[in-house]
Amino acid sequence: MDQFFQQLVNGLTLGSLYALIAVGYTVVYGIVQLINFAHGEVFMIGAFGALTTYLLFFDGQTAVWILPFMIVGAMLASVGTAVLMERVAYRPLRNAPRLAPLITAIGISVFLQEFIRLLYEKVPFVDFPSAKQRIPFPQIDVVTGPAAEIGNVTIQRSAIFTIAALVISAVVLYYFINRTRLGRGMQAVSQDPDTARLMGINVDRIIVVAFALGAVLAAVAGISQGFQNNNIDYKMGFLAGLKAFTAAVLGGIGNIPGAVLGGLVLGVVEAMATQYVPGQFGGGSWKDVWAFIILILVLVFRPQGLLGARVVDRA
Amino acid sequence: MSDVITTEAQNKPESPPVKGAAAAWPLGLAGAALLIIGSFLSWSYDSSILENLSLNGNPGGLQRLTIIGGVVALVLLLIAKGPLESRLGQWLDATLGLRALALYLLIYMVLVVVAISVESDGLINVDPGAYVSLIGSGLLFAGARLLPLRQLRDLGQARLPSWFEILSIAVIMAVILFGAAYALDLKDAWSFVLCLLFYAGVIAAMFRTGTLSWFSHVAQRNKKVLTLAAFVVAFFFPFTQNGSDANMSIATQVLIFAATAMGLNIVVGLAGLLDLGYIAFLGSGAYVAAMLSESAFATINWHPPFPVVVLIGAGVAATLGLIIGSPTLRVSGDYLAIVTLGFGEIFRLAMFNLDGTNGPLLTNGPNGIPAIPELTIGSFNFGDPHTVAGIELGRFSNYYFLLLILLGFIILVFSRLNDSRIGRGWVAIREDEKAAEAMGVNVFGLKLLAFAIGAFLAGMAGTIKAHQDVAVSPGQYIFLESAFLLAAIVLGGMGTIAGVLLGATILKLLPEKLRFFSEYRLLLFGLLLIVMMRFRPEGLVASRRRQLEFHEEDEELAVAVESELVEEAK
Numbered sequence: 001m002d003q004f005f006q007q008l009v010n011g012l013t014l015g016s017l018y019a020l021i022a023v024g025y026t027v028v029y030g031i032v033q034l035i036n037f038a039h040g041e042v043f044m045i046g047a048f049g050a051l052t053t054y055l056l057f058f059d060g061q062t063a064v065w066i067l068p069f070m071i072v073g074a075m076l077a078s079v080g081t082a083v084l085m086e087r088v089a090y091r092p093l094r095n096a097p098r099l100a101p102l103i104t105a106i107g108i109s110v111f112l113q114e115f116i117r118l119l120y121e122k123v124p125f126v127d128f129p130s131a132k133q134r135i136p137f138p139q140i141d142v143v144t145g146p147a148a149e150i151g152n153v154t155i156q157r158s159a160i161f162t163i164a165a166l167v168i169s170a171v172v173l174y175y176f177i178n179r180t181r182l183g184r185g186m187q188a189v190s191q192d193p194d195t196a197r198l199m200g201i202n203v204d205r206i207i208v209v210a211f212a213l214g215a216v217l218a219a220v221a222g223i224s225q226g227f228q229n230n231n232i233d234y235k236m237g238f239l240a241g242l243k244a245f246t247a248a249v250l251g252g253i254g255n256i257p258g259a260v261l262g263g264l265v266l267g268v269v270e271a272m273a274t275q276y277v278p279g280q281f282g283g284g285s286w287k288d289v290w291a292f293i294i295l296i297l298v299l300v301f302r303p304q305g306l307l308g309a310r311v312v313d314r315a
Numbered sequence: 316m317s318d319v320i321t322t323e324a325q326n327k328p329e330s331p332p333v334k335g336a337a338a339a340w341p342l343g344l345a346g347a348a349l350l351i352i353g354s355f356l357s358w359s360y361d362s363s364i365l366e367n368l369s370l371n372g373n374p375g376g377l378q379r380l381t382i383i384g385g386v387v388a389l390v391l392l393l394i395a396k397g398p399l400e401s402r403l404g405q406w407l408d409a410t411l412g413l414r415a416l417a418l419y420l421l422i423y424m425v426l427v428v429v430a431i432s433v434e435s436d437g438l439i440n441v442d443p444g445a446y447v448s449l450i451g452s453g454l455l456f457a458g459a460r461l462l463p464l465r466q467l468r469d470l471g472q473a474r475l476p477s478w479f480e481i482l483s484i485a486v487i488m489a490v491i492l493f494g495a496a497y498a499l500d501l502k503d504a505w506s507f508v509l510c511l512l513f514y515a516g517v518i519a520a521m522f523r524t525g526t527l528s529w530f531s532h533v534a535q536r537n538k539k540v541l542t543l544a545a546f547v548v549a550f551f552f553p554f555t556q557n558g559s560d561a562n563m564s565i566a567t568q569v570l571i572f573a574a575t576a577m578g579l580n581i582v583v584g585l586a587g588l589l590d591l592g593y594i595a596f597l598g599s600g601a602y603v604a605a606m607l608s609e610s611a612f613a614t615i616n617w618h619p620p621f622p623v624v625v626l627i628g629a630g631v632a633a634t635l636g637l638i639i640g641s642p643t644l645r646v647s648g649d650y651l652a653i654v655t656l657g658f659g660e661i662f663r664l665a666m667f668n669l670d671g672t673n674g675p676l677l678t679n680g681p682n683g684i685p686a687i688p689e690l691t692i693g694s695f696n697f698g699d700p701h702t703v704a705g706i707e708l709g710r711f712s713n714y715y716f717l718l719l720i721l722l723g724f725i726i727l728v729f730s731r732l733n734d735s736r737i738g739r740g741w742v743a744i745r746e747d748e749k750a751a752e753a754m755g756v757n758v759f760g761l762k763l764l765a766f767a768i769g770a771f772l773a774g775m776a777g778t779i780k781a782h783q784d785v786a787v788s789p790g791q792y793i794f795l796e797s798a799f800l801l802a803a804i805v806l807g808g809m810g811t812i813a814g815v816l817l818g819a820t821i822l823k824l825l826p827e828k829l830r831f832f833s834e835y836r837l838l839l840f841g842l843l844l845i846v847m848m849r850f851r852p853e854g855l856v857a858s859r860r861r862q863l864e865f866h867e868e869d870e871e872l873a874v875a876v877e878s879e880l881v882e883e884a885k
Contacts, residue, residue, distance in 0.1 A: 035649045035653070088845075089845050089848075089849070092849055093848060093849070096848075096852060097852075098648055098649065099587075099589055100848045100852050101848075102589065102649060102652060103801065103802075103805055103844055103848050104844065104845050104848040104849070106591075106798050106801070106841075106844060107840075107841045107842070107843070107844025107845040107848070108841065108845060109841070110795070110798065110837055110838075110840060110841035110844070111838060111841025111842055111845065112841075113837075113841075114835075114837040114838035114841060115838060118834065118835065118838060238794075242656070242657075242660075245653065249650075249653075285664075285667075285668050285673045286664070286668060286673065286674075288660070288664055289661050289664045289665065289668075292657040292658075292660055292661050292664075293657075293661070295653070295654075295657045296642065296654050296657045296658070299642065299646050299650050299653060299654050300642045300645050300646060300654070301645075303645070303646060303650060
């Protein structure tokens, strides 16, 4: 039974991470019906933004008051990236055939990965480590350090940080979507962009806000990932992004509570699969395969997801 | 030009004479002359850079290109005003061609000076010859700017004797062969870039004079001759290499890449199904060939002859294709792309894990299957060098010929499918699935067929790739490779043959030839995808129908495409 709870905790931690990233996919999809394939890279840039802030201003320190600055740094980096990519690459393609933005997204994804890998160490005037291998992520008091033990279940501090981040983000997000003008504007645009425009909503601005909103949560996820793994690298966004997309579809793409639920379910299923799938096909080395199989099964048999969304039918 | 069908001249008003037009022609002539004279002089004191440009009276490679450029410019000048005007002047737009050529020649000469000063410390190393040529190109540029534009007749209407058309195809193909062999032979990166720039200038000049559009009309009329000529050129390429393996190894890789991209072109270009896991089919073919080979690490103790292996490999790939294609019954568009991406990743992870501890022993896991022996068909061993007509053909040349046959086969399948009922069904599905279904097109069956055929062809290519590479490992079949294949298609032009071959060649060749570029190649590749989608989503060589799909509101284009289709139908 201890094993079960341990895997549950692991799964929820992993799931919180997926959920934070998945919201970005879902928000953007709900508004422009675009799979922002490069969202995983926004998450990666967020982690590098936090690291950069730390290296520039707080190198060598571990006090907990640094954390908010790192979060702000991460958000600036990822929001900047997301808004820029929307403006430069996606906006001109808004009425193009469906294939075009997807190929652009692959291009952005490769470009951003390589940009970090090649140029991070070449930033002028400062001595940043090379991003060609994994870079150790700073250790901060309170959120990293010795793990807590409840019974026989180990809970890492970074896990608590991640889950707490998800809870706080979810509450803020709920408030933002339902109580603010911008949030209600987003809802209106996602229901019917043309009517929303007639009602005086600046659709272009709402789209930018959607990208930025996703990026803010991805930045938080990037920091969480850094604390959990103790290191970050330029390709961390690819797999995480793909799985978060799975989570978004699982919950019903376009549906924000669905993305959170989908993330948690995917995380728990993945953790349980490592523990409970018997024989040679169990264990860590096949867990990604199981995640992809879930992705395919969901896309094929329940494309509207667990909580339901508008059924996608586009070629 | 006797049997010319004249059309009504366009009724545009005469363009007003440009100031200084009288000086333009002598200025251009002087420029061309200086360009050629300068090229016979030494360009640099340093004989070790840019493959030696330091001899007087004995031009080096780059200088010879400049002379060719100067002569072409001279001919264009004579067409604009002079002895050739009466014969060619009314057909060729010499002025525009000259402007394009002169611009490229100017950039070329400036870059030559830059290259010399970068390669050997400073402008001090530039000899007067280079400056003479630079001034020449500047004068030529100025002269071309000042030359007045003239009224022209539509070159597309020109009808020349068919022997002349076929001869011009042969000449152009031969020029391409020698041009390619010459460029590939350049070891020096600067020389290679400058050479490419020169080719670009010549192509731009051809485009501007209208020669290129004339040639495309000729190619339309003589499709079979052109195809044959292209294969003859490709066939003779190894004979230009004098037994050297360096370029042949690149050429075989280009061919494998092109063959795979061509297979993917059936799925993406014809049927319009975005497949992001296509590399898995190439991989499955390669893994089947490796497991059935006589390598000491092969996991299946059965070694059938190679033709059987090809069929098994392609069959396994096609089966996988059917499995991957089966979700198309329910999902389409972006979702299908993600499903195929998932399958591709599952394939890679499975190959990584089937190592005996995490699953049955089939692939040796991350180590892959090394030491795959050379291919033998009958008593012909592909590893042995052979001598044909006094020219030694090494290991890679043997594989090159085999791959050329495969590529020819794939192109044949592609074009036959495209022209058939199946191909029209795919077009219908691509443009409007529901309408197609309502018209009685078997949508699901045709989609599955596209996946199966594409996978079958990639599987065939994979079986050869395993032997050519000597080893297979999971690292060769990552998502990025699928993205590369897709990029080749997007860059070249979806659904076209020439475009995809061009795209595959560019994407595989440039990083191999430009070592300094290889570090940044992925960065530029990502940028290229973004820029292409933004500015030319239909690709370099666009199929007209595609072009229309991407520019729906362009009425002029729609009319043009329609009249072209009518002409083709006649």
